[in-house]
Amino acid sequence: MSQASASSLKLSEMQFRIVKPIGTGAGSRVFQINDTKKGGYYALKVVQRQSADDEIYLAQALQEAAVGPKLNHPNIMKIFDHRVKKAWFKVAKVELLLEFIDGRALDELEMPERPQLVLMFCHVASALGHMHRRGVYHGDLKPGNIMLSKAGDVKVIDFGTAWIKGQDKSRVQGTPQYMAPEQAKDKVVNDKTDIFNLGATMYKMFTGHHANISGIPGGPEDNGLGHRGKVRAPIKLDPKIPAVLNDAIMACLQTNPDARPAGAYEVEAQLKAVAKQMGLKADDLRGIEEEEDEAWDDE
Numbered sequence: 001m002s003q004a005s006a007s008s009l010k011l012s013e014m015q016f017r018i019v020k021p022i023g024t025g026a027g028s029r030v031f032q033i034n035d036t037k038k039g040g041y042y043a044l045k046v047v048q049r050q051s052a053d054d055e056i057y058l059a060q061a062l063q064e065a066a067v068g069p070k071l072n073h074p075n076i077m078k079i080f081d082h083r084v085k086k087a088w089f090k091v092a093k094v095e096l097l098l099e100f101i102d103g104r105a106l107d108e109l110e111m112p113e114r115p116q117l118v119l120m121f122c123h124v125a126s127a128l129g130h131m132h133r134r135g136v137y138h139g140d141l142k143p144g145n146i147m148l149s150k151a152g153d154v155k156v157i158d159f160g161t162a163w164i165k166g167q168d169k170s171r172v173q174g175t176p177q178y179m180a181p182e183q184a185k186d187k188v189v190n191d192k193t194d195i196f197n198l199g200a201t202m203y204k205m206f207t208g209h210h211a212n213i214s215g216i217p218g219g220p221e222d223n224g225l226g227h228r229g230k231v232r233a234p235i236k237l238d239p240k241i242p243a244v245l246n247d248a249i250m251a252c253l254q255t256n257p258d259a260r261p262a263g264a265y266e267v268e269a270q271l272k273a274v275a276k277q278m279g280l281k282a283d284d285l286r287g288i289e290e291e292e293d294e295a296w297d298d299e
Helices: 003-007 052-070 114-133 181-186 191-207 243-252 264-277 290-298
Strands: 016-025 028-035 041-048 079-087 090-099 103-105 146-149 154-156
Touching: 016 041, 041 052, 052 079, 052 090, 114 146, 114 154, 114 191, 114 264, 181 191, 191 243, 191 264, 243 264
Parallel strands: none
Antiparallel strands: 016 028, 028 041, 041 090, 079 090, 103 146, 146 154
């Protein structure tokens, strides 16, 4: 789909039918839809107020709508349009028209092979670099927010907790197992916290374990003392992990934000160096395996 046709997509002008439900999240339902007028398949995310507790989910949906027009990258899920319905002057429902990604999130896959993960994270780092150049910070990067399609496309998704430069920020957002120390303590979200989130995500996917991030409420091995425990190097958990990859992950997980890579572009360069060392090419990245595809269809 061209940029022009994508930018002209409007929910109010679209005639569609629901093909099937494809997921539920915190306060939301997601459906695959088919545009019966112009053709094409999309995802429709619906967030509806049922109680006062749904305020946060409606706000997150509106945040995704605000983020969408700022981003245009092949490894970022496209957000085409949104529609708001009000009742008694309050937002009662938000609908988001999204790119349909025919695949699975990384936390739904059996542990991918190391070469595949290296190639995937090259794309994720590239996506983060694009976001940061546009003044957008994800805030909740984790395996559940990275998708691999059947065709082998990698997509960063879910921008409900993203922060746009210049916005007020008043609460902690993110997932404890992947949050940077300053993210939990000082409510910070920026390029450096995204880099930490990326490091924690890579650590989990390459080792099968969470990094030892003590001091984050609810985080793994929280010692209750407000101190972050020492992260065990991935190479000590799996000696077959390349040293350059081990160093790249550990650099992202530094407690001091200033000690982390200068930007996502630096992480991308390190990962590309790992890929080159392993003799990998971009087209070596495969889509989800056939047996997983069948399991998806049976759900």
